[in-house]
Every structure is written in structure tokens, then in C-alpha cells.
Amino acid sequence: MGRGVLLTSNLPQLQNLIKRDPISYKEEFLQQWNHYDSIRQIFKINPDEQAQHFKELVAFISQVAACYPKETADFPSHISILLLENYGVLSSDTRKALVQNLVMLRNKDVITSIELLKTLFPLLPQTTSSTLRSFIRKTILSDIRVANIRSRNHNLNRAVQAMLFSMVERGMGGELRVSNEPTSDRGAHNGEEAMWAVILTKELWKKDVWKDAKSVSIISQGCFHPVIKVQSASIYFFLGDDEESEDSDQEDDVDVRAMHHRREINKKTRSGDKKLRKQLKTAKKKKYDKPAMTANFSAIQLLHDPQSFAEKLYNILNRFDKRFSLDHKILIMQLLSRVMGAHKLCVLGFYTYIVKFLAHRQLRVPSILVALAQSVHDLTPPDAITPIIRKLAQDFVHPGVANGVITAGLNAIREVCRRQPWSMEEDLLGDLIEYRKSRDKAVVAGARGLLKLYREVNPSMLKRRERGKDASMGLASGHQPLPYGHTSEAAVDIEGLSLLEDHLKKLREEEGLTTEDDPAAWQKWEIESDSSSDDASDGWINVDDDDGDDNFAISDSDDELEKSDEPPPAVILTPADFALLNDLRIQAAKTAVGSGGGSQAKRKLAALEAGHSILPPDRQLQDTFVSENDILGPRKKAKADYAERMASIQKGREGRDKFGSHKGKQNKSVPSSSTNREKARNKPIMMVLSSGFVRSKKKASLREKQQKLRAHIDRSKKSRH
Known part of the structure; x- marks a missing residue:
């Protein structure tokens, strides 16, 4: 008891x-x-x-x-x-x-993990405590990550993905909420559930825990959510940017103002000051060391039914055009254009919609031009693009606008025509390339880029004097551009495959004769066959033919093989063969550069050394997307950001002592500073003429000049003795 x-x-x-x-x-x-x-x-x-x-x-x-x-x-x-x-x-x-x-x-x-997560997921949108919310979030992420360390836990992943998808889907039937102001209810109607589902899926994708199509389906569903912050967070995932809306998770942000306030009211200690300086340094580094925005190519490729996805994006863009802000409309345009370019889709209504934004006074027009260029591909009908090019030429390329506007217009037209050359009209092309005679370097570069493009893809649209030597020779030899709908990317050969064949042939020659031509090899075969004949009956093996002669046929004639219509068996190259092929291509490019191959050979060598794919550049998904710098063209000098300024400062400090100057100390046996007389020698003549010493010499009397001369003679005599 x-x-x-x-x-x-x-x-x-x-x-x-x-x-x-x-x-x-x-x-x-x-x-x-x-x-x-x-x-x-x-x-x-x-x-x-x-x-x-x-x-x-x-x-x-x-x-x-x-x-x-x-x-x-x-x-x-x-x-x-x-x-x-x-x-x-x-x-x-x-x-x-x-x-x-x-x-x-x-x-x-x-x-089990599923039982735990079924309780934690509904708590995320309800909790108002940042500490508890951060604890729940880290618990969910760590539990799923640990379950998939050794091998994929498919049962857990399927169950969790189903819960996340239902969290996004529950709020899909609500009204569109453009403003980000919080409402009284918390949950599906406010978009909190869907927001957390998107955030958790993005985190698991970033940590390489989930890289499948189901994760992409969850976030793609969020792109059509009626709450704008959920849409923005989902779209940013496909655009490759980690930026999220203001109401999303901000536990990791550092509040500098709050840290200073705590330091003022708490006890003043050295350790506290040191801790504050460390936190401020971390916050500053986190602010300026943000990674560059790169498109999420793998997620765009894993989209289920990209055509329906693109059509839904265009429908909400067109339907809520007056309710969406310009920034949000540009976000949707960027995602829609990337999906269209990556999957070669045709959403013809998009080109009619984007025409009203193509004006040089439009806010954020470079981003809009980027979206336009990314949406065009070789399967886009030229009839849909030709009015767009006319609109760009009328609003951007004329003498009444600044040179920067003309440059942006020419570069945008070039990027569109690079993807669909047949959308350009011959008369308009002649007018545009005349800007290569401009006095502005950026305008000249844009016009020359357009001229170079059509010299390569369709020189027949140019005048004879503008085609260039190579294009004229190609037309004379009967070379014609491919019509609309045709492609030159047929898989008939791999670039540089002949180099691999020559390399393997050379290795075989270095190893010696083949087995058929080497008598010693045949003698060795005979010895081995004789030694093994003891175990068999007189070297012969009886073969039963109980199954009949219809099961196999033996022929010693080569005529049947020659008459066969079946193609020879294909050789599948291994990853090691592709690596060797890439090395051989680099060696061939170096040889071409050494023998005076020109700038084209140098660019090819640089691309190979950078580790680009062995596929042609127009078949790489990365080349489908462009940046605003491609539209704006070369500028005199862009304003350096914080990281570039710090790098320049650090570069200037290399090889220099922390304090002091080396002037006057470098070429002396005994280091010392420079004298005033040495400094006076390097002064500008106008400064010397204005000095008091020179002016006093000009105004000196005869008596003062005699005294100075006598003193100079006395000093000279003393120095001689």
C-alpha cells in the first residue's frame, strides 16, 4: 500500500x-x-x-x-x-x-507514419503558433525523408500523396480570391490546406525525396486553385524559383529589427554582442546569396496531359483578365509559354490574347516578350505568328522610339523567327535588316542577328547582296530550306560516330591480326580441341533429332542472308561509349581550332568542354527558354549587384597588405617613404606654377637673388671638400 x-x-x-x-x-x-x-x-x-x-x-x-x-x-x-x-x-x-x-x-x-501524418496534416492550417507550426512541418518532412532513405516506401508515399492531393482539391470549388487578405475561417476555403500541401510537396521535391509524376500532379492542381497565393506558389515551382507569396511559410526569415530590439532590452554582455553580429552576418548572406532562377525542366516534362494543362491555364488567364494583377498575369504567361515550348503545343488563343500587351510603354514588357518567344516552336502555324511580328515591328522598330526599344523589338522578332522562320514576310525582313547601318551598337547587333539567322535558315528571302558567300553557294547547289512541318532531326546518325568507328578500328589494328588471319591462333585451337577429345567418344557428340528437322535449318549459303529483307541487328551504345565519343569530339574540335577553324570551331569546342549534350542545340530543352537579357540585348554596363561589388573589392585586395602604401618603397635597398622633393617632381605643372615657392621666386628682389646664389655657391664648396 x-x-x-x-x-x-x-x-x-x-x-x-x-x-x-x-x-x-x-x-x-x-x-x-x-x-x-x-x-x-x-x-x-x-x-x-x-x-x-x-x-x-x-x-x-x-x-x-x-x-x-x-x-x-x-x-x-x-x-x-x-x-x-x-x-x-x-x-x-x-x-x-x-x-x-x-x-x-x-x-x-x-x-505508424500514416497514422501520425493523418493527424498532423489537418493541424497545419489550424495552428497559429509559429513554433508549433515549424515543429509539425519539420516532423512531417523528416518522417517521410527517413522512410525513403534506403529504398522507396511506396505505400507511405502513395498514402501521403493522396492526402496532399485531397487537401488541394477540397478548396477547388470556391470563388476566386484575388486579394491576399486573411479571412475569418481557416482551412480549405481560405486556401491554407492547399497552401501547405504545395509547400510540403515542394520541400520534398527539393530534398530529392519525391521526383515522380504524382508530386507534379499535386502542384499542377494548385495552379488552378481559386486562392491567388496557392496559384503563385504552384507556378513558381514550375518556373524554378523558390519565391513564395507573403502568406506562405516564413519561419526561416530573419527579423533584423527584432534582433536589435532584443539586444537593447536584454542584459549587455560580450557574448550577446558577438551572437548578434553573427546573426546579422548570416541574415545578410542569406539575403544576397539567393540562387539564380532556373527553370524546373524535369517537372515540366512530367506533366500529365500537357495540352489540357495549357488550355486550362489560358482559360483562367482569359477569364479573369480584369481581376488578376499584371504580375500574376505575367506569371501565368511564363508558365504557359514554357509548357507550350517544351511540349510543342498549340494554344492559338494565347497569341490573340498577348497582342494587347505588345507596346513599348507597357510595364514589364521584356517579360512579356520572353513569354511570347518561348511559346513559339517549329509546329506553331506561321499564320498565327505573322500578325504578332507585324505588331512588334510597328510598335518597337521605327525611328520614333529610343534605341533600347528598337533593340528589344529586333531581338524579340529574332527569337520568334528562330523558332518559326516561316512567320516572317520578305518585305518586312528587308526593312528590319536595314537597321544594321544604325549608329547604336545594340541596334546593329540586333539587326545583324536577324540577318545571320535568315542566312542560315532561309537565305532565299534575302536580297542577293545580303545573302553572303556560304548562303549563295548553298542556293546555287540546290539547297532549299525545309517547308513548314518538316524537320531535319531524323535519327539517322549520331554526330561524331565515325570518329568512334575509326578509333575502335585503330585499336584493333594495334592489338594485332584477327583470329581468322592469325595461324598461331588456329594452331592453338587445334591443340585445345585434341586435348579435350579424350573425354568424348572419338571427339564426336551425338545429337538427337527426335524433335524432327522442322525445328531448325542449317544453310551454308550466304545468298539467303543477302536476300533477306530484315535489317541488320542494331548496336546499342553503352554510357562508356558515349563518354568516349564525347572525348573524341573534343579532340577533333581542338584539332580544328589549331588548324585555323575560326570562331565557329572555337564556339563548338567551348560548348563541348562545358559538358553539353551530344544532341544538337535545337534539341536541348534548355534552349527552348530565353531570358530578359536576350531580349534587351547588350548594354553598356549593367549595374552591379551586391555580390558582384564585393567580388570586385576582394579582387582588388589580392596581393596587398592590409594597411599602408608601397609607393616609394619598392625599388629601394632600405624601404622608406618618398620625400617632398620626389613628390614635387610628379606634381602637375599648373599646380607647381601656383605654389607659393614659385611665386616668391618671381617676386624676389635683386638682393634676395644674390643672397640665394651666394648660399648655393657656399654649399657647393662644402660638398666638394
Whole structure:
């Protein structure tokens, strides 16, 4: 009796004893379990009453639940139901304690990951505490990541992806909410559930835990969500930018102002100052060391039914044109154009829609021109693009605008025509390339780029004097451009394959004669066959022909092989062969550069050394996308950002002492500073003429000049002696 009273008042001690010997202390545990059950009923009615005692009992049972699995089978469901049904009335400390104990049960394998995540996912959009929200988020991510470390846990992944997809889908039927102002309700209607589903999927994609089409389907569904912040976060995923809307997760952001405020009100110590400086340095580095935006090519390629996805994007863009902001419309344009360019889709209404934005006074017009260029490909009908090019030429390329506008127009037309050359009109092309005679270098570069493009793809559209030597020779030899719908990318050969064949042939020649031509090899074969004939009966092996002669046929004639219509078996190259092929192409390019191959050979060598694909550049997905710099063209000098300025400063400090100057000390046996007389020699003549010393010489009297001359003679005599 005394032991029971003692252990009842000291739960940590009882917990320790139970873990050592669960059987002996089962009666004491059941006593605490009954006590917990009665307290739980009271807690449901009034959560504020005996809240501290209830948390202690929950923590105790969570620690020893693995010792009594049969008695505590319903305990995880008690916590889960309490969190899901009464989350709004619980205090913040109680919520945190219950969530931590539920995670402890998962760590002790009392519950599975799916059971834990089914409780944690609905809590994310409900919680208002940043600390608890961050804990739940990290728990979810770490649990899924650990489950997929050794091998893919397909059962868990399917279950979690289904939950995330349902979180996005639950709010799809709501009205479009353009403003990001919070509403009274939290959950599916406010977009919180969908937002967290998108955030978690993006994090798992970034950590290389999920790289499949189901993850892409979750975020692609978010692109059509009625809440704008969910749309933006989903679109940024495909555009390759980690930027998210303001209402998304911001726990990792550093509040510099709050750190300074805490430092002012807290106790002043050296360690506190050092910690503040370290935090400020980390915040500054995090602000300026953001990675460059790169498109998420793999996610765009994994889209299910890209044509339907692109048509839905255009429908919401056209339907809510007056309600969306310009920035959000440009986001949708960029994603739509990239999907169209990557999958070679035709959404003809997009070109009619984008015409009204093609004006040189339009805000963010470079981004709009980039979206236009990315949406065009070789299967786009030229009739749909020709009005676009006319519009660009009329609004951007004429003498009434600045040179930068003309440059942007020429570069945009060039990028569009590079993807669909047949959309250009011959008369318009002649007018545009006349700008190569301009005085502005950027305009000249844009016009020459357009001229060079049509010299390569369709020189017949140019005048004779503008075609150039190579294009004229090609036309004279009968070379004609491919018509619309035809492609030159037929897989008939691999570039540089002859180099690999010559290399392998050379290796065979260096190794020696072949087996057929080497007599020694035949003699060795005869010796081996004689030595092995002892085990067989006179060197012959009897072959049964019970199955009949129809199963196989033997022919010693080569005529049947020659008459066969079947193609010879194809050789599948291995990754090692492709690596060797790439090395041989680099060696051939170096040889071409060394023998005076010109700038084209140098560009080819640079591309190969950079590790580009052996496919032609027009077949690489990266070349489908362009940047604003391609549209704006070369500028005098762009303003350097923080990272570039710091790199320039550090480069100037290389090889220099921290303090002091080396002037006057470098070419002396004994280092010393320069004298005033040495400094006066390097002064500008106008400064010397204006000095008091020179002016006093000009105004000196005859007596003063005689005194100076006598003093100079005396000093000379003394120096001689």
C-alpha cells in the first residue's frame, strides 16, 4: 500500500521502474491508466481544469505505452481525436504537449507514419503558433525523408500523396480570391490546406525525396486553385524559383529589427554582442546569396496531359483578365509559354490574347516578350505568328522610339523567327535588316542577328547582296530550306560516330591480326580441341533429332542472308561509349581550332568542354527558354549587384597588405617613404606654377637673388671638400 502511494505521487520513478520490469508493475500502471481515463472525461468538458495533471499523465503513458500494447491500444486515437475535434479550445501548451507525445509514440513504433501524418496534416492550417507550426512541418518532412532513405516506401508515399492531393482539391470549388487578405475561417476555403500541401510537396521535391509524376500532379492542381497565393506558389515551382507569396511559410526569415530590439532590452554582455553580429552576418548572406532562377525542366516534362494543362491555364488567364494583377498575369504567361515550348503545343488563343500587351510603354514588357518567344516552336502555324511580328515591328522598330526599344523589338522578332522562320514576310525582313547601318551598337547587333539567322535558315528571302558567300553557294547547289512541318532531326546518325568507328578500328589494328588471319591462333585451337577429345567418344557428340528437322535449318549459303529483307541487328551504345565519343569530339574540335577553324570551331569546342549534350542545340530543352537579357540585348554596363561589388573589392585586395602604401618603397635597398622633393617632381605643372615657392621666386628682389646664389655657391664648396 505504501509503495503504491509513493509511486502514484512520483510518475518519473514509476516510469523508470516499468521500463525495467513491466510485468511486476502492471498493477500500478493500470491504476494510473484508470486515473487518466477519468481525468480525460473531465478534460473534455472543461479543458482548463486539471490541465497540468492531464499533460503529466499523457506524457507518462506515452513513455510506457510500448510496454503494455494491449492496454494502451486506444491511447493514440484518444490524443488524435482530442487534437482534431477540440484544437480551438485547447491552450497552446496543451496543444504542443499532445503533438509531442504523439510524435513520441511514432518514434517508439507504437503507431505508424500514416497514422501520425493523418493527424498532423489537418493541424497545419489550424495552428497559429509559429513554433508549433515549424515543429509539425519539420516532423512531417523528416518522417517521410527517413522512410525513403534506403529504398522507396511506396505505400507511405502513395498514402501521403493522396492526402496532399485531397487537401488541394477540397478548396477547388470556391470563388476566386484575388486579394491576399486573411479571412475569418481557416482551412480549405481560405486556401491554407492547399497552401501547405504545395509547400510540403515542394520541400520534398527539393530534398530529392519525391521526383515522380504524382508530386507534379499535386502542384499542377494548385495552379488552378481559386486562392491567388496557392496559384503563385504552384507556378513558381514550375518556373524554378523558390519565391513564395507573403502568406506562405516564413519561419526561416530573419527579423533584423527584432534582433536589435532584443539586444537593447536584454542584459549587455560580450557574448550577446558577438551572437548578434553573427546573426546579422548570416541574415545578410542569406539575403544576397539567393540562387539564380532556373527553370524546373524535369517537372515540366512530367506533366500529365500537357495540352489540357495549357488550355486550362489560358482559360483562367482569359477569364479573369480584369481581376488578376499584371504580375500574376505575367506569371501565368511564363508558365504557359514554357509548357507550350517544351511540349510543342498549340494554344492559338494565347497569341490573340498577348497582342494587347505588345507596346513599348507597357510595364514589364521584356517579360512579356520572353513569354511570347518561348511559346513559339517549329509546329506553331506561321499564320498565327505573322500578325504578332507585324505588331512588334510597328510598335518597337521605327525611328520614333529610343534605341533600347528598337533593340528589344529586333531581338524579340529574332527569337520568334528562330523558332518559326516561316512567320516572317520578305518585305518586312528587308526593312528590319536595314537597321544594321544604325549608329547604336545594340541596334546593329540586333539587326545583324536577324540577318545571320535568315542566312542560315532561309537565305532565299534575302536580297542577293545580303545573302553572303556560304548562303549563295548553298542556293546555287540546290539547297532549299525545309517547308513548314518538316524537320531535319531524323535519327539517322549520331554526330561524331565515325570518329568512334575509326578509333575502335585503330585499336584493333594495334592489338594485332584477327583470329581468322592469325595461324598461331588456329594452331592453338587445334591443340585445345585434341586435348579435350579424350573425354568424348572419338571427339564426336551425338545429337538427337527426335524433335524432327522442322525445328531448325542449317544453310551454308550466304545468298539467303543477302536476300533477306530484315535489317541488320542494331548496336546499342553503352554510357562508356558515349563518354568516349564525347572525348573524341573534343579532340577533333581542338584539332580544328589549331588548324585555323575560326570562331565557329572555337564556339563548338567551348560548348563541348562545358559538358553539353551530344544532341544538337535545337534539341536541348534548355534552349527552348530565353531570358530578359536576350531580349534587351547588350548594354553598356549593367549595374552591379551586391555580390558582384564585393567580388570586385576582394579582387582588388589580392596581393596587398592590409594597411599602408608601397609607393616609394619598392625599388629601394632600405624601404622608406618618398620625400617632398620626389613628390614635387610628379606634381602637375599648373599646380607647381601656383605654389607659393614659385611665386616668391618671381617676386624676389635683386638682393634676395644674390643672397640665394651666394648660399648655393657656399654649399657647393662644402660638398666638394
